[in-house]
Amino acid sequence: MQTKALKCKIAGTGAWGSYFENWSALQALLGGADLPEAKLKSPKPGIIPANERRRAPLPVKLAVESSWQATQDAGVEPNTLTCVFVSGLGDTDLTDYMCKTLASEHKELSPTKFHNSVHNAPAGYWTISTGTMSAANSVAGYEESVSLTILEAMIQCETENVPMLLTFYDAPVADILTPVLPNQETFAFSLVIYPHDADVEGKVLTAMVNQQEDASWPALNADSTYLTEMYAQNPAAKVLCVAELLNQPDGQITIPLSSGTSLTLACEG
Template sequence: MQARELTCKVASLGAWGSYFDSWATLQQLMQGGALPDAKNKGPKPEVIPPNERRRAPLPVRLAVESSWQATQSAGVTPDALTCVFVSGLGDTDLTDYMCKVLASEHKELSPTKFHNSVHNAPAGYWTISTKTMRAANSVAGFEQSVSLTLLEAMIQCESESVPLLVTFYDAPVADVLSPLLANQEPFAFSLVIYPGSADIKGIALSATVSNSESVSWPASPSENSYLSALYKDNPSAKILSLAALLSDDTVSGDKVAMPLSKGASITFSRL
């Protein structure tokens, strides 16, 4: 069975990682640019007040930094945007911390760490810092996080006729989980999307769901070894396959297919 086509316009993008601090610098790497000599020390999103920023864990700062970049690039105030945030792994450092404390003799959890451990903490920091009262969803889908979230966002954008901020983020895994989960790199990526009928400048994108075809994730869209490893190991970095479709040198008609679940897939086309 074939679902009807969904459409949207991508108005702007934001990105942050060890070797890039914006969509522009990520594009340079994707197009063959050399890696900087040193890694970035960590995002410091100015929109979070200093006291709260000092207590914010890395996943929060990743998500808020790329979100702020995307909204500023789009020239839109955050309170105009409904939000969808996603992380495939969540905050594994805080999960490890809580498990260790609860398994110890003294079971008193840090209130700050406990409050930061919930999966919607980045969405909470974002909405509070920007004073937006719009709805904010938080999604988790492990290796299918990107495709499931894009489907969620495009359905919401079209059915409710609202612009959305869509943010993907994953931090390095806790040491105790490294035998099971390979990711050791931070990554965040954000899009501001509008309904396909909106009278704005943007990259027109369509998506079609198939319930009769299984697909695998596309090969890495970059020959850069750092980006290839990031794409392979970081669940949120699977968005790089769509980022390649949105690059300036991509032409109308190009497509990328992603798995949703066993037997289901979603195909994006640049219009």
């Protein structure tokens, strides 16, 4: 059984990873281009003031850089957008630091590291840096983080008739957690969406919730070990199947949403 379809228009895209620094570079890799020889270390989002940027952890830099790219691609003022940020893992380096500190004899936590450890830190950096006064939600759903975020944002976009910023990001996992969370790749991806009838350029994305229907993540079409391994291990990188969908003239995929439900996405235009 399916629910009523949701529709939106994709107006802007941003991306950042170890071997791509924008959406165009990621599109090239999805299309079969060779990996660059040099691996990128960390983005340097200019929207964050220099002092704060030096203290910002990698997940924050990933999310803010990708978000900024998407808003520039859409030609929209960042502070006009309602936001949904998502990470399947959060900042595991800071989680590891806090656990070790609290288990030690000296339990004083760094105030800076503590405030950066909260799950909505990237959303906070973004809204403060851009002066955004609209709502900014932070989501976590591990392997289903991507589908939950797309549904959340498309519902808000349609019911409130407002443009939205969606940002997906996950950083490499702290060493101590790699036996259970093997991700070692850096990834961020952002979309700016508008109501489907808005007078802006962009492809139309349709979403339909399927009840009582499980699904598995579809295989990527890209012939790239780097992308397929990241797709398998980095929760935020599950959005790569959506990126492939947007990189085609049209198409359709079905992705997991929760136990007993799935989300079908179709793209045209």
